[in-house]
Amino acid sequence: MMEPTNTSDPNFYHRVVDCQWSCPAHTNVPEYLRLIGQGRYQDAYMENRSSNVFPGILGRTCDRPCEPACRRVRVDGNPVAICRLKRVAADLSGDLSERLPKSNPNKNGFKIACIGAGPASLTVANDLLPLGYEVTIFEATSKSGGLMRTNIPSFRLPESVLNFEIDAILNMGAEIRFDFPVTSLSALLNQKFDAVFVGSGAPKGKDLQLPGRNESTERIHIGIEWLQSVAFGHIDSVGERVLVIGVGNTAMDCCRTARRLGGEEVTVIARRPRQFFKASPWELDDAEEEGVDILVNYSPTEFIVKQGKLAGMRFDVLKWNDDATKSEKIDSVVIDCDDVILAIGQENAFEWIERDIGLQFNADGMPVVDPFTMESTLSGVFFGGDAAWGPKNIIWSVAHGHEAAISIHNRCQKVSLSQRPLAGMSLSSQKMGISEWSYNNDYNPSDRQKMVHVEMTRRFENLSLEVELGFTPEQTAVEVQRCLNCDIQTVFRADLCIECDACIDICPVKCLTIAEGLEDEIELRKSLTLPALNMDQPLYISAPLPQTGRIMIQDENICVHCGLCAERCPTAAWDMQKFTLQLGYAGDTRGQ
Amino acid sequence: MPSIIKPSIPLIPLAKNDLGLTIRNYEGSMSTLCAGCGHDSITAAIIRSFFEMSLPPERIAKISGIGCSSKTPTYFVSGAHGFNSVHGRMPSIATGANAANRSSIYIGISGDGDSLSIGAGQLVHAIRRNVDMVYLIENNGVYGLTKGQFSATADVGSRAKKGKANKVTPIDPALLAISLGASFVARSFSGDKEQLVPILKAAISHRGFALIDVISPCVQFNNHNGSTKSYSYVREHELKDIETSYVGEFSEITADLTQGNLTSVTLHDGSEVVFRSLPAGYDSHSRESAIAYINGAVARNEIPTGLLFIDEQAPDMHQVLETTSEALVDLSYESLCPGGGQLEKFNQSFK
Ligand SMILES: Cc1cc2nc3c(=O)[nH]c(=O)nc-3n(C[C@H](O)[C@H](O)[C@H](O)COP(=O)(O)OP(=O)(O)OC[C@H]3O[C@@H](n4cnc5c(N)ncnc54)[C@H](O)[C@@H]3O)c2cc1C
Ligand SMILES: Cc1ncc(C[n+]2csc(CCOP(=O)(O)OP(=O)(O)O)c2C)c(N)n1
Ligand code: SF4
Ligand code: SF4
Ligand code: SF4
Ligand SMILES: [Mg+2]
Numbered sequence: 001m002m003e004p005t006n007t008s009d010p011n012f013y014h015r016v017v018d019c020q021w022s023c024p025a026h027t028n029v030p031e032y033l034r035l036i037g038q039g040r041y042q043d044a045y046m047e048n049r050s051s052n053v054f055p056g057i058l059g060r061t062c063d064r065p066c067e068p069a070c071r072r073v074r075v076d077g078n079p080v081a082i083c084r085l086k087r088v089a090a091d092l093s094g095d096l097s098e099r100l101p102k103s104n105p106n107k108n109g110f111k112i113a114c115i116g117a118g119p120a121s122l123t124v125a126n127d128l129l130p131l132g133y134e135v136t137i138f139e140a141t142s143k144s145g146g147l148m149r150t151n152i153p154s155f156r157l158p159e160s161v162l163n164f165e166i167d168a169i170l171n172m173g174a175e176i177r178f179d180f181p182v183t184s185l186s187a188l189l190n191q192k193f194d195a196v197f198v199g200s201g202a203p204k205g206k207d208l209q210l211p212g213r214n215e216s217t218e219r220i221h222i223g224i225e226w227l228q229s230v231a232f233g234h235i236d237s238v239g240e241r242v243l244v245i246g247v248g249n250t251a252m253d254c255c256r257t258a259r260r261l262g263g264e265e266v267t268v269i270a271r272r273p274r275q276f277f278k279a280s281p282w283e284l285d286d287a288e289e290e291g292v293d294i295l296v297n298y299s300p301t302e303f304i305v306k307q308g309k310l311a312g313m314r315f316d317v318l319k320w321n322d323d324a325t326k327s328e329k330i331d332s333v334v335i336d337c338d339d340v341i342l343a344i345g346q347e348n349a350f351e352w353i354e355r356d357i358g359l360q361f362n363a364d365g366m367p368v369v370d371p372f373t374m375e376s377t378l379s380g381v382f383f384g385g386d387a388a389w390g391p392k393n394i395i396w397s398v399a400h401g402h403e404a405a406i407s408i409h410n411r412c413q414k415v416s417l418s419q420r421p422l423a424g425m426s427l428s429s430q431k432m433g434i435s436e437w438s439y440n441n442d443y444n445p446s447d448r449q450k451m452v453h454v455e456m457t458r459r460f461e462n463l464s465l466e467v468e469l470g471f472t473p474e475q476t477a478v479e480v481q482r483c484l485n486c487d488i489q490t491v492f493r494a495d496l497c498i499e500c501d502a503c504i505d506i507c508p509v510k511c512l513t514i515a516e517g518l519e520d521e522i523e524l525r526k527s528l529t530l531p532a533l534n535m536d537q538p539l540y541i542s543a544p545l546p547q548t549g550r551i552m553i554q555d556e557n558i559c560v561h562c563g564l565c566a567e568r569c570p571t572a573a574w575d576m577q578k579f580t581l582q583l584g585y586a587g588d589t590r591g592q
Numbered sequence: 593m594p595s596i597i598k599p600s601i602p603l604i605p606l607a608k609n610d611l612g613l614t615i616r617n618y619e620g621s622m623s624t625l626c627a628g629c630g631h632d633s634i635t636a637a638i639i640r641s642f643f644e645m646s647l648p649p650e651r652i653a654k655i656s657g658i659g660c661s662s663k664t665p666t667y668f669v670s671g672a673h674g675f676n677s678v679h680g681r682m683p684s685i686a687t688g689a690n691a692a693n694r695s696s697i698y699i700g701i702s703g704d705g706d707s708l709s710i711g712a713g714q715l716v717h718a719i720r721r722n723v724d725m726v727y728l729i730e731n732n733g734v735y736g737l738t739k740g741q742f743s744a745t746a747d748v749g750s751r752a753k754k755g756k757a758n759k760v761t762p763i764d765p766a767l768l769a770i771s772l773g774a775s776f777v778a779r780s781f782s783g784d785k786e787q788l789v790p791i792l793k794a795a796i797s798h799r800g801f802a803l804i805d806v807i808s809p810c811v812q813f814n815n816h817n818g819s820t821k822s823y824s825y826v827r828e829h830e831l832k833d834i835e836t837s838y839v840g841e842f843s844e845i846t847a848d849l850t851q852g853n854l855t856s857v858t859l860h861d862g863s864e865v866v867f868r869s870l871p872a873g874y875d876s877h878s879r880e881s882a883i884a885y886i887n888g889a890v891a892r893n894e895i896p897t898g899l900l901f902i903d904e905q906a907p908d909m910h911q912v913l914e915t916t917s918e919a920l921v922d923l924s925y926e927s928l929c930p931g932g933g934q935l936e937k938f939n940q941s942f943k
Contacts, residue, residue, distance in 0.1 A: 076602045435595040443599035498823045499783055500628040500811065505636035508598045510606070510615075530604070547827050558604055567594045570628025570811045 002517055002524065004543045004551075007491070010425035013579040015538065016556050017486045019082055022069035024399035025051045026583055029066060029082055030487040034439060036089050037480040044089035046099055051583060053123050053169075053398050056161040059087030060468065061152055063280065063393040071484050074534070074558060078448040080483045084468075088476050090161070096168075101130045103173035108132035110412045113193040115182050118146020119394045120385025121199035122169050123401025127586045128408065129172035137174055138188075140181035143232075144170065146201055147386075148394060150228040151250070153257050154464040185353045185381070195380050195408040198367075199401070202386040206345040208245065212303030219310040220303065223254045223343035230257055230463070239338020240264045243313055245300055248278035251343035255292045258341065260460045267335070268294045269315070272324045286467065290459060299327075304334060312336040346391045366390065373417040374404040382407055402585055409586040421584020427577040430488055431566075437576060439488050441563040443508075444481035485561045489579045492552055494543040496573035499550070503565035503574055504529065511555040512565060514545065524553070532557060593624045610646035618643045620667040625660055628815075630782030630808030630823075631730045635667045637785045638699070638728075641792040642669060645840065653689060653696040657682040657711060660737045661703035661730035661808070680711025683718035683727075687909070690723050693919040694910055697796060698725035705735040708744040708763045719772040719801055724908040726795045727803045729765050730782075732810035733821035740813025751818030766900055767886055769803040770879050775906035776802035777882070778899045781826050782809065790838035790865075791899055797838075799860035800908045807895065831889050834876075834898030835868040859904055867899075876902055 005012060015021050019029040028047055035044035048055035062083050070079035110133050114121035117139035125135045143149055144166050148157065170176060182188055188196060205222035207213075213220065219239065223246070229235040242263040244255045247270040255266045268287070270277060273296050277284065288294065302314040317331035348366060353359060359378040360368040367376050369383045376383055384400030386392060407417045430438040452469045453459075459467065471479060504512045510530040518524040525532040525539065532539060532555035542552035566574040584590060598619070606614040618639045623632050642652065649671030656662035658679035665674050673696065677685045686700045707715045707729050718727065733746045742750075745765065746758040769777045776798045780788040788806065795802035807826050809815045815822045820829075841862040856866045857876075867876065875881040882901040889896040910917075920928060 074603060435593065437595070442596040443601070445599070445602075498628070498815075499827075500630065500809070500823060501633040501636065501783060501785070502628045505632055506594070506598065509601050509604045530606070547824055558601070560599065560601060562596065562599065564594055564596070564598065568627045568632075570626070 002519070002521060002541050004494075005538070005541050007540075010423050010581060012538070013425060013427070013489050014581050016489060017579065017581075018069040018071050019066035019080075020487070020581065022065045023052075024065070024396045025053075025402065026581060027051045027066075028487070028581065030483055030485050031580070032089060033080070033082070033085055033480045033483045034485070036085055036476065037440070041089050041092040042094060042096065042099065045093040045096065048086055048089060049100075052395060053126050053401075054119065054165045054394065055086055056090035056165050057148060057157060058394060059083060059085075059090050060157050060161070061148070062086070062395055065395070071486050071560075072482055075484065075560060076445070076447075081448055081451070081471075081479050084451055084471055085476065085479055088471055091470055100168050101126070101172060103171070104130050104132040106132050107134055108412075110134070110194040111136070111192070112195050112197065112408060113138065113188060113191070114197045114199055115188075116140070116146060116198070116200040116385075116387070117144040117176060118199050118201050118385055118397060119148060120201075120387070120397035120401045120404075121146075121197060122166060123398045124197045124199065124384070124405045124408070125172070125174045126169045127402060127405035129169070129174060131409065131587045133408075133412075135174045136193075137176040138180045138182050139176060139178050141232075142178045144176060144178075146199075147224070150231045151224055151253065153227065153253050154231070155256070155260065155467050156253070158464065158466050181352075183352050185359070186357050189357070189381075194412050195382065197404055197408065198376075198381065198383045198387050199385045199397070200349075200387045202346040202348045202391045204347040204349045205342065206347060208300065208342050208344060210300060210302055212305045215305040216303070216308060216310045219339045221339065221341045223250045223341050224346060226341055227253060227257060230261070235261070237262050241337040242266045242339045242341065243335060243337045244268045244341045244343055246270075246343035246345070247294065248343060248345070249280060249283050250346070251341075252279050252283040252287045254341045254343050255287050256290055257463070258339070259290050259292065260463045263339075266292045267337075268292055269298045269300065270294060270296045271299045271318065273297065273320060276324050286453075289453070290456075297327075298333075301332070303340065310338070310340065313340060346386070348387060348390060372403070372420070373407045374400055375407055375417060380411060405586040406584065421588035422590045423584060424582035424590060426580045426582065427489065427491060428580075430563075430576045430578055435567045437488075437563055439485050439576075439578075440481060441485070441488075441561070441576070443484075443560055443562060444478065446478045446482060448482065449475040449479045487579045488561050488563070488576050490540075490554065490559060490561070490565060491575050491577045492540070492542055492554070493573050493575075494545055494552065496571040497542075497545050497552060498571055498573075499545055499547050500570060502568040502570065506564045506568045508562060508564065509558045509560055511557070511559050513553045514550050515553060517541075517544075517551045525555075528553060528555060530555070530558075594622050597622055609643055611648060613643065613646075615639060615643040617671075618649065618669050620665070620670045623664070623667045625663070626810075626812045628811040629660065629736075630732060630806075630810070631661050631664050632667070633782040633785070634728065634730055634788070634806055634808055635664050637782075637788045637792060639668050640785070641789050641796065644789075645793055645796060647697060647796070651695070651697055653693075653698050654701065655682050655686045655689065655698065656701040657703070657706035658737070659703035659706045659735070660810075661732075662701060662706055663737075664730070665699075665701050680706055680709070680714055682706065683711065683714040683723075686725050686727075687718055687721060687723050690725060690909065691915070693921060694724070694915075695919040695922070698723075699796075700725055700727045702727070702729050703736070704729055704731040704733060704743040704745040704765070708765060708768075709735075712744070712763075716768070716772055719769050719774045719803070721909045722773070722775055722800045722906055722912070724799050724910070725801060726792070727801060729803070729805050730808040731765065731805050731821070732808050732814055733819070734810050734814045736810045736813060740810070747820040750820040751816070753813055753816055755818070757818075764886065764890065765803065765805040767883060769801075770882050770886075770901050773906075774803050774901070775800035775903040775908075776899075777901040778803070779805045779807070779895070779897045781807045781830060781895075781897060783823055783827070784830075784897075787832070787897065790836055793838040793840070794836070794859065794863070794865045794899065797859040797861045797863045798902070798904065800903075800906050826895060829893060829895050831894040831896045832898065833869060833871045834874070834896070834900065836899045837866045837868060839864040839866060857902055857904055865899060865902065876900070
């Protein structure tokens with residue numbers, strides 16, 4: 001017979017909260033959504049900040065791995081608009097000055113260097129400054145924020161939001177040296193820092209070496225460099241006809257920026273069919289809404305330069321097999337243009353790290369980094385963000401930053417790096433009375449709320465006009481109720497069950513079964529009240545029930561956390577209990 | 593009562609029956625009974641049976657008396673016809689309805705109080721007439737709705753919640769029905785749908801009066817130690833050596849129904865009841881055999897369950913009374929109301 005589920009392992013209930021489980025920083029989404037629903041925006045902001053550090057930035061730009069994972073997708077096809085609700089909390093949080101962490105006047109004497117002022121380094125500073133560390137950030141450019149400032153366009157992320165959240169960290173007393181590219185790691189190591197964190201990102205855009213490339217460089221741009229020049233005000237116009245090569249998120253920012261700088265015919269060129277695009281679907285939608293054309297199955301072969309001036313580009317037109325692994329050329333065409341922007345990928349650049357100081361690189365030229373401690377092979381040098389394993393996104397940089405901060409703290413406190421603060425959990429009953437819960441357990445059948453955008457006539461007025469208007473109060477009220485409160489767990493006590501079937505009969509999604517235990521999980525899954533065919537979601541299996549020795553089985557996959565099982569249970573064998581994951585951060589001594 | 597109405601969830605892959613309906617289409621409104629009441633489980637078994645048999649909701653007629661049990665027709669098949677009658681009068685209403693419209697499927701829901709105290713005089717005649725209906729007694733040994741007084745099925749010695757023991761001899765509805773000539777008599781337990789659902793389906797397919805006595809614990813007033821109708825007592829004392837399966841008219845016979853020493857009975861509509869196991873020497877067509885078996889079990893403090901007796905050939909009320917073969921609503925005005933001349937002729941025949 002299958003073993004009863006070990007619910008004392010925090011991972012079991014954590015996994016039920018699909019959004020939190022899939023968030024690299026494990027933000028407690030349902031808790032902050034309820035706080036927003038109660039109008040407690042400041043509390044919602046702080047709940048976010050404790051894990052993801054940049055609620056206002058992420059509420060606009062997060063890659064949101066939580067949304068495809070959201071239970072609501074399995075229930076009505078569309079996730080809760082988690083990311084945009086985060087923005088609501090940030091926009092309405094009011095004066096946060098009392099609640100933001102403060103600098104610690106009692107310095108602990110340890111000095112930490114961070115290379116790069118992107119989100120990874122900033123997170124390290126955020127976690128270490130309150131503990132009394134002295135943090136010095138070396139930044140190659142004249143501004144903080146990394147790609148968040150230099151590459152994410154201000155029509156997606158207003159400068160004021162960026163400044164507020166970065167200042168909240170720097171104001172804790174970080175020392176920042178601008179225009180200070182670190183050119184030698186070993187020189188920096190000689191400066192007697194107690195630890196060094198490398199958060200230098202993946203700052204190099206890939207080039208495309210094709211015939212014609214070296215004849216005219218002026219109107220052929222590398223995407224991330226071009227966006228940076230726009231952000232710093234060095235570029236403020238572009239030709240009327242622009243080709244953007246590549247179809248990832250960088251390409252989307254390039255084409256939309258081009259539309260704002262004078263590009264009339266902006267075309268994004270993709271080698272492969274649409275289902276293989278790297279860009280997030282919402283970024284594609286936003287670009288197309290702004291009149292950007294996307295051409296598929298075009299592979300660039302040549303820059304066409306006439307009289308020393310870029311005139312166009314030649315492409316092979318391809319025909320692909322079904323899984324786009326093989327192609328054949330069916331045509332060759334030339335598209336005229338004034339500018340080409342290359343958005344075909346980013347690379348790391350570690351030429352400033354000497355290869356003889358004990359810091360190992362792998363065959364791909366990437367540093368060897370421990371995925372748990374973030375330490376390189378050179379003791380005391382840590383990596384995080386895009387510098388660790390290549391380009392990812394902001395929320396991953398934050399998650400890396402937290403882990404690196406724990407390691408740096410351990411190192412300075414002479415605790416083994418492998419002793420991470422223990423993740424704990426608490427469970428508390430939400431019962432307020434008979435059939436009364438502290439959360440709104442009713443199912444709201446509304447559709448996902450649509451984000452309203454600035455009207456098209458004003459869209460290109462200026463580069464920094466934020467496109468998304470944010471949710472209205474009415475939209476917010478509905479959208480928070482679409483959340484199924486996955487953290488309010490169905491907690492079962494086998495010893496109390498009298499096998500009356502009330503829970504089985506009431507469950508609106510038929511996810512409960514009382515049955516003889518089966519040896520084989522697949523067989524068991526098929527035999528349930530409603531077969532549990534989503535193998536990604538674990539079953540809950542109870543201890544044997546007192547009267548018949550059968551077991552209670554729950555398929556978490558489709559439970560909507562309505563609490564009806566607990567309401568109909570005469571013995572309170574089912575209860576709805578709020579699960580709170582206690583994450584460990586630097587300075588947390590649980591488990592040590 | 594639950595705080596919310598059971599929601600409909602769009603993407604849950606519920607199976608559809610031959611009518612294209614899901615099991616949720618056979619539900620009714622939210623139950624207001626106590627959490628854990630056996631009656632709610634019986635409701636769920638009824639929903640499942642109707643769904644699996646693909647019965648059109650509009651062909652179902654639900655009739656009940658008064659009691660917690662008699663409230664339950666509200667909780668299944670909202671699309672069916674229903675009549676919630678006076679206390680104990682469900683058998684007469686059902687008889688009348690069936691006389692007028694024989695094309696509906698009648699399910700009468702009653703309690704041990706409704707059927708065996710105030711309604712005993714009604715029940716016995718519906719049995720005698722072999723009215724074509726399913727008659728369910730949701731038997732909890734108490735008057736649940738009026739807060740737990742002993743009913744006529746309380747066993748001698750069974751204790752009330754406050755400790756007082758019953759001293760009055762009980763009526764066994766199954767024995768009563770068999771001895772009065774019922775054509776289908778079964779007993780089951782609300783906590784055992786695997787047994788109850790096939791019995792319900794067979795009862796629906798059976799032509800004639802099908803009585804099912806379902807032990808259905810009252811969690812509020814009769815589920816304590818000392819009660820003989822609690823979940824744990826019934827589980828400990830249930831005698832389950834009659835095992836039956838129901839094979840629908842068009843459904844395939846599965847492998848475990850082709851092996852071993854099986855006996856089967858073909859019902860009026862072509863479906864079959866297969867006895868997978870029967871006690872030695874038991875004859876489910878013999879009233880004597882069934883009565884002896886039940887008495888023997890009761891003497892050993894056991895609760896015999898299963899399909900105890902069946903006479904699939906017995907003529908139902910319409911056959912006995914030689915009524916018209918069609919429901920009255922389906923008759924033309926002329927044949928339903930043949931006019932003054934015919935009435936005169938009819939009256940003359942009595943002279
Ligand atoms: C066009 C574009 C759009 C994007 N949009 C999104 C989005 O919407 N959402 C999202 O989550 N992610 C997005 N990303 C990815 C995201 O910006 C990065 O993953 C993230 O910023 C990485 O953070 P980081 O701290 O590792 O490094 P970075 O943000 O890259 O910061 C590194 C910093 O280090 C500095 N630096 C580099 N080398 C040195 C050196 N030797 N000495 C000193 N300083 C140095 C750089 O100047 C830079 O300021 C986008 C990326 C691009 C290119
Ligand atoms: C004529 C009449 N007499 C008495 C009552 C009070 N009464 C209501 S329900 C009930 C007994 C119901 O018992 P049972 O049929 O066993 O139903 P249960 O509630 O136990 O399911 C009684 C006596 C009544 N409603 N009407
Ligand atoms: S329904 Fe709510 S708690 Fe559940 S995964 Fe989605 S956002 Fe998270
Ligand atoms: S909370 Fe209980 S009743 Fe509601 S869906 Fe989950 S298991 Fe079913
Ligand atoms: S409702 Fe409670 S007592 Fe009844 S079967 Fe479910 S868990 Fe067990
Ligand atoms: Mg009763």
